[in-house]
Amino acid sequence: MVIIDIYGKIEKTKISDKLKVFISNVPEEWKEDIKNDMLKEIKQQKIDIENSIKEYGRSYEIEYTLSFLKKIVHKNIEDCSKYDLDSIxxxxxxxxxxxxCIFFDYDYEDMPFFDWTTNCFDGRFCEEDYAEKLMHFINFIHHDLPDEIYMNCLYSSNTDHLSKSRILLVVSFRLRTEFSKWKSKHTSIKKLKEVGNRIDTIISSENDYYKLDYLMNAMYKDNSYNQNHxxxxxxxxxMILMRDKHRNLNIDSLLIPFLKSDYDNDSExxxxxxxxxxxxxxHGDFQGFNKKAEEYAQKFMARYQFDYSEYSRLNWILLNTCCLLDDLLRKVLLKQLKYNLQF
Structure with missing residues (x-):
């Protein structure tokens, strides 16, 4: 289960029909554990503050006092009139x-291609909750698009139980930041349903499910900007661009339209x-790769300030090119979803 930073009472709502993705309020059987994690976080925060004051003379952390928690509630929840907020x-x-929370919920009678043994999106005891992968995928394609939905994770069943709880840290973010243009519950749900519908339109075959699964797994938690990335x-x-009708085209010709707006005549x-x-x-030719990377740097990073105390020259180039490729992938996926282009 993955809890996202949308707040309020809702009915169970379908986000994607073909993936069987839903959102709802947290199930009753989970609430006590979530509440206990938050209460532990309050106690740990107080200990951390006291230790910081002892060691450094001050602390930059905010204590989760009753007054601060009341502010968090009023900032996030539109209607809390039924609650007596007189205690932590x-x-x-x-x-x-x-x-x-956002989750997958399957009734296998209407699953077009899968059953319990084969469904790659279903949750297993020894596999990560797929809802977090879906959240990461949606966040990736909506990067720097303020009108689209972007989700922060409050809690995930994928989280290592030895890790420090961060539920209240995320819940209090709206209070601690100067950003004010937060989407309402209704707008956020509308945006989620829109992206769910777009995902449904690009899936038309069993292979499309496998391809989407491959994409989400390949992109999940990969921030290591190296040759592998x-x-x-x-x-x-x-893989996305070279559809059947493009099999005879060079990949360069398919990339150029996505590069044109930023690189104009240098796109080719x-x-x-x-x-x-x-x-x-x-081909395992890493000397050749380094030479081509240097050609790239000479042409496209001529005004770049290389700080070799932070990264080597090659790693600076990899950071730059990997960010560029991430942006390209984002543009390609957005075009697929916007124009309902099938995989």
């Missing part, structure tokens, strides 16, 4: 009752260099 316990209960991201872009050269760098990795 009541404030926590109000927050938990109004939390919303470069190779993988370029290959994901190529850039597409060629990116492809050559990918190919060098594929």
């Amino acid at each position: 316990d009541n404030c926590i209960q109000c927050l938990v009752d109004n939390m919303i 470069f190779f993988k991201t370029f290959s994901l872009i190529e 050269l850039l597409a060629k260099l990116l492809r050559q760098m990918r190919n060098k990795i594929a």
